[in-house]
Amino acid sequence: MTSRVVCAIAVAIGLQTVRDVRQETVGTGQIAGIVTTEDAQPRPLRFASVTLSGDPLLSPRLFVTNSDGRFSFPKLPAGQYTMQVRTSGYMPKNFGAKRPDGPGVSIVLADGQRATDLSIALTRWASISGIVYDQNGEPLENASVEALAYSMRTGIRTLGSVYGKAIATDDRGIYRYAGLAPGDYYLAVGPSESLGAIETLSSSDVDRALQQLSAGTRPAATGATSHSSVTYAPTYFPGTSELASATKITLAAGEDRAGIDMRLQLVPASHISGTVTMPDGSPASNISVNLTLVDVPNSIDLFRSADQSAGRTDASGRFHFSGVAPGRYDIKAQRVARQAVPQSSTGSATPAISSDLLWAKTTVAVNGADVDVALPLQGGLTLSGHLVFDGTTLKPPSDLSAVTIGVAIPGYVQLLGGSFNSAKADGTFLLAAIAAGRMRLTARVPGSTATTGWFPRSAIVNGVDAFDAPVDIAQNTNDIVVTFTDHPTELAGAVQTPPGEAASDYFVIVFSTDRAQWGPQSRRTVMARPTTAGAYRIVNLPPGEYFIAAVTDVMPNEWFDSEFLEQLAPASLRITLAESEHKNQDIRIR
Secondary structure, three states, X not given: OHHHHHHHHHHHHHHHHHXXXXXXXXXXXXXXXXXXXXXXXXXXXXXXXXXXXXXXXXXXXXXXXOOOOXXXXXXXXOEEEEEEEEOOOEOOEEOOOOOOOOOOOOEEEOOOOEEEEEEEEEOEOEEEEEEEEOOOOOEOOOOEEEEEEEEEEOOEEEEEEOOOOOEEOOOOOEEEEEEEXXXXXXXXXXXXXXXXXXXXXXXXXXXXXXXXXXXXOOOOOHHHOOOEEEEEOOEEOXXXXXXXXXXXXXXXXXXXXXXXXXXXXXXXXXXXXXXXXXXXXXXXXXXXXXXXXXXXXHHXXXXXXXXXXXXXXXXXXXXXXXXEOOEEEEEEEEEXXXXXXXXXXXXXXXXXXXXEEEEEEEEEEEOOOOEEEEEEOEEOEEEEEEEEEEOOOOOOOOOXXXXXXXXXXXXXXXXXXXXXXXXXXXXXXXXXXXXXXXXXXXXXXXXXXXXXXXEXXXXXXXXXXXXXXXXXXXXXXXXXXXXXXXXXXXXXXXXXXXXXXXXXXXXXXXXXXXXXHOOOOOOOEEEEOOOOOOEEEEEOOOOEEEEEEEEOOOOOOHHHOHHXXXXXXXXXXXXEEOOOOEEEOOEEOO
């Protein structure tokens, strides 16, 4: 026991010694300034939190502005710093950012320098509010309201929920969406879990029940009537079920837009059921089944309860979805069973895990009528091929089983490698449990970086480079050739102001002159940030002709948006890259 105590003390002393060595340098520089509102007549913001970060600091420093909105960080050593400001009711902002959610610029402080005139103006959050009414014009409690906005997700311009979930109206039918940035929004209202399908009786059913009661006879059971089901349908402002007919709401900074009222309408509800069967025709029990609206924002699915969008088959292979509003829906059934693959078949010292996929999919359109579908499961596809290493200075990796080959589905990325036995020691690979459809291939050699190592050059599937464009795969494919190179193309240069000074606060965007190559996650569209010296470097662009431009600001992944690229193209430079070429191209800002 004594020896353990002594050991613990020795470790604690050792840690203390290391901590004492890393002492923060005390300098004579200073960063100071003021935080104000971004109004026509700015006013100081007190109690705003200013956070200063930088390599010379062991940990970020925090300062809360005084009654004059001022902050000060004294005794700073020379170095490079970044600063962010936050306060209640306003959007956080990085120093030097051109918009509240944009990247900031660094503050370079020389030894003894005093930068005391910095200013950061904060933008107040905006809001939308209104009342939701039912089909009779009465305020509706517990209706779900969503604010939707476009953003770039996996390279696709997508309309999605701002909060990631719906908010509910109160007992007066009132909702308020706060914390919104300036911009364009669409508003949608739909049912909640407490506002699901409603069973209705026809007038003849009501008359029959009244006659039976007056005659002293017990009314017939509900199942003997001609009752139907209705539900509240998701509705876009001002009152349409189609996004194309919805009215866009544009909010200015700090605007509180009131009076955005909407009315929910009852529509016929459908019952979707079906049977999932195994490939041999037997019932498929305990199979996951999902119901998804087609060609609408994913967030609209939040208006439906969990049992309306996902379920499992029973012992007889049956599934049921009730209270389904009119629309087109994808119904997907899937079973993934994982099993160990023997070491002898993987060529690796470690057993891999293989997936056995069974899947089925169909699309149905409903408008009040009940639907029954059959979903026969089919096996997943396999993709196989071999690796080629075209090297001039590097040797191929000694352990080819570590090379990752994957599948990228348009709209999201699904990597099937490593644990799915993507490569063997002899350079062959096998991807199993792949559902038929459009897909790209991805590849990576461990140890490679964005600028060094082995780079993926091509993945030829049925004569098409699956690194460049999605390919339709409907059957097993066994002749894929994935090629890596150690002599990729390189494009480098400097971004400069008209006098020839370094311009680091820009985004360099390089994109193909072939518009067919524009699209989500295209490897022929690249964004690079210059260093503080204005230098940029891009490695492994495929050979071809490109536009190159420098812009002051860009949203994340916006460089994959074809509309954005179309605006850049007329003012861009044109360059051509040959196979393995290293080209220098400076950019002079006009």
